[in-house]
Amino acid sequence: MQTVKLINGVEIPILGFGVYQIPQEETAQSVKDAIQAGYRHIDTAQSYMNEREVGKGITESGIAREELVVTTKIWVQNVNYDGVIKSFDESLERLGLDYIDLLLIHQPYNDVYGAWRAMEELQKSGKVRAIGVSNFSVDRVVDLAEFNEVKPQVNQIEINPFQQQAQTIADLHAEGVAVEAWAPFAEGRNNLFSNPVLTKIGEKYNKSVAQVIVRWLIEQNVIVLAKSVKPERMAENIAVFDFELTSEDQQQIATLESGESQFFSHKDPAMIKMMANRKIEGI
Numbered sequence: 626m627q628t629v630k631l632i633n634g635v636e637i638p639i640l641g642f643g644v645y646q647i648p649q650e651e652t653a654q655s656v657k658d659a660i661q662a663g664y665r666h667i668d669t670a671q672s673y674m675n676e677r678e679v680g681k682g683i684t685e686s687g688i689a690r691e692e693l694v695v696t697t698k699i700w701v702q703n704v705n706y707d708g709v710i711k712s713f714d715e716s717l718e719r720l721g722l723d724y725i726d727l728l729l730i731h732q733p734y735n736d737v738y739g740a741w742r743a744m745e746e747l748q749k750s751g752k753v754r755a756i757g758v759s760n761f762s763v764d765r766v767v768d769l770a771e772f773n774e775v776k777p778q779v780n781q782i783e784i785n786p787f788q789q790q791a792q793t794i795a796d797l798h799a800e801g802v803a804v805e806a807w808a809p810f811a812e813g814r815n816n817l818f819s820n821p822v823l824t825k826i827g828e829k830y831n832k833s834v835a836q837v838i839v840r841w842l843i844e845q846n847v848i849v850l851a852k853s854v855k856p857e858r859m860a861e862n863i864a865v866f867d868f869e870l871t872s873e874d875q876q877q878i879a880t881l882e883s884g885e886s887q888f889f890s891h892k893d894p895a896m897i898k899m900m901a902n903r904k905i906e907g908i
């Protein structure tokens with residue numbers, strides 16, 4: 626599969642399989658189905674509470690470790706130097722792996738600088754191949770980059786047709802930071818899967834709305850994280866390497882921009898307090 630090369634040379638498959646909100650009892654099977662469908666990049670997080678089942682799915686799939694790119698994310702309560710060192714080892718143990726390909730700070734809160742120093746050390750030791758952040762604004766990415774030895778290699782943010790983030794993508798790419806799109810389908814909000822503009826574009830190529838969206842992101846060199854528990858949809862979402870959008874299609878998709886998150890603002894004080902107080906047991 627097409628890859629995106631990070632500033633440190635690590636290559637990440639441009640389409641990944643996300644496991645957020647997959648119940649523990651379904652996760653191992655979903656991971657096996659995704660690997661069977663051709664996905665070689667899996668995105669989990671400490672807060673998804675399914676790292677152990679992701680590890681089980683990987684093991685049971687029989688895939689060689691070096692063929693897979695696995696991401697996990699440090700939850701807010703562990704975002705400080707000691708928290709990263711301790712919880713990273715626990716994540717590794719749950720995943721049954723001896724290294725992680727990409728380790729991210731999940732949210733831009735708590736002691737990000739302390740956490741980053743621990744992540745720099747983990748990368749130097751070879752336990753992590755690449756390090757980055759998620760849900761950071763561009764100014765905070767640049768600040769972190771300027772005052773540390775190692776620059777963030779990735780920022781994972783919400784991007785979908787209603788929250789397109791064109792300027793943010795351009796700014797991050799200009800800084801050499803690879804961009805990953807979470808909730809590319811906006812989790813189906815705002816009737817995304819029956820959107821008339823996307824449906825009409827898809828009809829031209831005999832492709833679904835989901836396929837048009839994945840293609841639209843890939844053409845921007847954005848790494849896409851798509852989630853489905855259904856094998857037929859996993860296969861659908863990955864079948865996007867045999868068509869191209871025109872600039873007219875892209876202009877049509879641009880009209881869908883709402884300029885707002887489909888979920889919440891990371892700058893909302895109430896959300897920050899909610900995440901600060903969300904203490905997850907066992908991670």
Ligand code: NAP
Nearest residue numbers: 643644645668759807808809810811812835850852853854
């Ligand atoms: P998403 O991928 O935008 O949407 C998933 C939803 O779309 C599910 O309800 C799925 O249903 C449905 N779906 C998938 N493919 C479909 C298709 N071809 N046709 C119709 N429906 C389809 O949402 P997401 O899971 O929130 O985001 C993707 C990944 O991004 C996550 O799994 C996670 O890895 C990552 N993420 C990261 C953050 C962060 O803060 N860093 C936040 C959110 C998500 P079924 O499963 O029933 O098929």
